[in-house]
Amino acid sequence: MASSVTIRDVARLAKVSVATVSRALNGHDNVTEGVRRRVLAVAHELRYSPHHAARSLSSRRTHxxxxxxxxxxxxxxxxxxxxxxLVARECGLHLLVSSYHGHPEEQASALRAMRGRVDGLLVMSPHAGDLDFLSENLAALPAVLINSQPTDTDQIAFGIDNYGGARAMVEHLLAAGHRRIAFVAGPPNNFDAYERLRGYRDALLAADASAEPWVVPGDFGEASGHAAGQALLAAAQRPQAVFAANDMMALGCLFAFSQAGVRVPDEIALAGFDDIPLARYVMPSLTTMRVNIAELGAHAMRVLLDVYAGQDVRARLVPLVPELIVRESSEPKAARGASGRE
Amino acid sequence: MASSVTIRDVARLAKVSVATVSRALNGHDNVTEGVRRRVLAVAHELRYSPHHAARSLSSRRTHxxxxxxxxxxxxxxxxxxxxxxLVARECGLHLLVSSYHGHPEEQASALRAMRGRVDGLLVMSPHAGDLDFLSENLAALPAVLINSQPTDTDQIAFGIDNYGGARAMVEHLLAAGHRRIAFVAGPPNNFDAYERLRGYRDALLAADASAEPWVVPGDFGEASGHAAGQALLAAAQRPQAVFAANDMMALGCLFAFSQAGVRVPDEIALAGFDDIPLARYVMPSLTTMRVNIAELGAHAMRVLLDVYAGQDVRARLVPLVPELIVRESSEPKAARGASGRE
DNA sequence: CTGAAAGCGCTTACAG
DNA sequence: CTGAAAGCGCTTACAG
Known part of the structure; x- marks a missing residue:
């Protein structure tokens, strides 16, 4: 593969030193306009592109x-x-992506391998108890944790208010007149899932201290929602409403109900969490909590950049509150009729 | 952020030269077992992690x-x-991800910015005509193009057989007895969409040279499918079958049909392309072409690694053939009855 | 098997 | 404003 052109080639052809080339290319102001233009012209002609590893080794920044x-x-x-x-490209930054597929050991090595490759880290670690070695392996890099279980370390963390969102949904279902509200849970050991479950429980008990939470297991996948829906229909006394910990499982429930000929919301009300694109397209359309996930990522990134810049960001770590989106699947009977859908 | 520990710190504590540390850590065999152990112990104790930029600058590899x-x-x-x-982690490689959001100019700069950061490139460029400057900016890096329009340059490209897949689907619909088959197209200027459209046209004309292709515009999004479905219902003579260029649009059609009370497949047969997870869960379940997208990515990656290793990969560039998945939405009347769904 | 030294391609004080 | 030189943290022939 053709030998690449280096800063020395540009320097030679432009008849200046490599230092001047570096300055011209990096937009420093201590370069005469004429020289700068000559350098830029040569660089362009040679299709010169700086060698990233070299640059970041000497500048101590990786962008x-x-x-x-x-x-x-x-x-x-x-x-x-x-x-x-979105934020990365606004700031001209690159993204080095690594996923650890649920294996904490690999997460540690992924984190360590980041040394000398990145200026900062965005880490999502939803598995309970991961954070001990996490902080050990974060090394000296600025980092922001996303949707991760907080620990007593003073890590900077930012996430969605899953607990509050789940409470809001249960309150909505209660207000619609439902009492026997079942919950299809997410994977055990997942922090988001745990918070939603906790919100469901607390809201139920807050309304009626003698209420009995009814939790069916699930794993956030549509198939587990389908199974949960079938299990709920088979119960001696069916629930009046089903709240699934995410939309994919809610859709799984919905299809189980359709197959069994059980009408939603007439016989059972249904609600999910996330507001995925399909939620509004299914029949009936799905009531859910809208989470602006892209905004979650964008905000975490902005916070990270400010941490890097040495600013105090603690005031900006308030969890993102999801929005209740009421659609047909939970409409109380009184409200139904010839009205259109959202 | 705390000064990092370098190879010199390890060398000093282990009482060897930096060269020996480097060899021990990289698993070279010209190091005494005792020395290797001592070096590893010190490295571990110091939580030493090699500085990536330095390593790749001198080794000319970025991993x-x-x-x-x-x-x-x-x-x-x-x-x-x-x-x-999946393949990357099998091989201990990292991924530097960059998206250009449809702006070819940014694609060029994204490509150039890869210099000195990567050992090879996986590029997807579905927009027609992108490839001219693409090859110019690929620099000297081994690269594999994914699902991109081939040009006369001898770029290595690999993709899905969208054309053959679309033909297979139309043949299936024809075999089921449908004649007036409408097609909901993908975005103009998108190569995948273009190939699927071409397959639809050719299959239709191959069966009946006087057939008139019926193409409704779309953009791969569910909303455009919904609009297309409504438009098709409003036609003077409705189609007997609708083939959408992807599943999301097919689902949009399906919901438009449901809302209008038009039964699928009794009144209109429906088919999509991609086999997204939801395709099997909707009512009726959706006939589609299954594309193993993960395998597309994995195979492209493996090919790239072999290109990097200097092997001849041309024999392995055969397009991935999608698989016809017949579900309820296109079942011919004769076949319907008490049978279960897939 | 081990070490001293050169070099990877840049940036950045330091002089002038 | 410009250049010569040191240095970023590694790897790798080259000697021994």
Whole structure:
């Protein structure tokens, strides 16, 4: 593969020193306009592009942010990356992405491998108890934790108010007159899932201290929602409303109900969490909590940049509050009729 | 942020030269076992992690693959990244991700910025005509193009057989007895969309040279499918079958049909392309072409690694053939009954 | 098997 | 404003 052109080649052809080339290319102001133009012309002609490793070795900056996620798959990470990427390109930064597929050991090595490659780190670690070695391996890099269980370390963390969102949803279902509200849980050991479950429980008990939470297991996948929906229909006494910990599982429930000929919301009300694009398109459309995931990523990125710049960001770590989106799947009977959908 | 520990610190404490530390850490065999152990112990104790920029500057390898995509958003890219990532971690490689959001100028700069940061490049460039400057900016890096329009340059390219897949689907619909088959197209200027459209046209005309292709515009988004579905219902003579260029648009159509009370497949058969997870869950379940997107990414990555290793890969550039998945939305009347769904 | 030294391609005080 | 030189933290022939 053709030998690359270096700063020395540019210097030679432009008849200046490499130092001057460096200054001209980096936009320093201590270069005569004529010289700068000559250098830029030669650089362009040679298709010169600075060697990144060399530059970051001497400048101690990489212009790259490391993103360490549990996985790269699915709507959530896709949206998160979009938000992060948006801010990154605004700032001319690159993204080094690494996912550890749920293996904490790999997470540690992923973090360590970031040394000398990134200026800062965005880390999502939803698995309970990960954070001990996490802080050990964060090395000396500025880092922001996303949707991760807080610990007593003074790590900077930012996330979604899953707890408050779940409470709001249960309150909505209660207000619609439902009492027997079942919850389809997310994967055990997942912090988001845990917070949503906690919100469900607390809201239920706050309304009626003798209420009995009814929790069906799930794993955030549509198939587990489908199974949960079937299990709920088979119960001796069916729930009046089902609140799934995310939309994919809610859709799984919905299809289980459709297959069984159980009408939503007439016989069972249904609600999810996340507001994925399809939520508004299914029949009936799905009531859910809208989470601006891209904004979650974008905000975390902005906070990280300010941490890097040495600013105090603590005031900006307030969790992102999800928004209740009421659609057909939870409409109280009184409200239904010839009205259109959202 | 705390000064990092370098190879010199390890050398000093282990009482050897930096060269020996380097050899011990990199697993070279010209190091005594005792010395190696001592070095490793000190490195571990100091939490030493090699500085990547320095290493790649001197070794001329980055252990990183650059991935340049039009976008990071949505099921397709998410799956693609998963496949790429899978192979990357098998090989201990990192991924530098960059998306150019449809702006060719940014694509060029993204490509150039990869110099000195990556050992090879995976590039997806579905926009027609992008490839001229693409090859100019690929510099001297090994690269594999994914799902991109081939040019006369001898770039290594690999993709899905969208054309063949679309033909197969139309043939299926024809075999089911449908004649008036409408097509909901993807975005203009998108190579995947163009190939699917071409397959639709050719299959239709191959069966009946006097057939008139019926193409409704779309952009791969569910909303455009919804609009297309409504437009098709409003036609003087409705189509007997609708083939959408991807599943999201097919789902949009499906909901438009449901809202209008038009039964699928009894009144209109429907088919999509991609086999997204939801395709099997909607009612009726959706006939589609299954594309193993993760495998597309994984295979492209493997090819790239072999290109890097200097192997001849031309024999492995055969497009990935999608698989026809027949579900309820296109079942011929005769076949319907008490049978379960897939 | 081990060490001293050169070099990877840049940036940045330091002089002038 | 410009250049010569040191240095960023590694790896790798080259000697021994």
């Amino acid at each position: 790259t942010i490391g993103v360490v996620l549990p996985d790269l798959h699915g709507e959530f990470f896709s949206e998160l990356m979009r938000g992060i990427d | 990183t693959i650059g991935v340049v995509l039009p976008d990071l958003h949505g099921e397709f890219f998410s799956e693609l990244m998963r496949g790429i990532d």
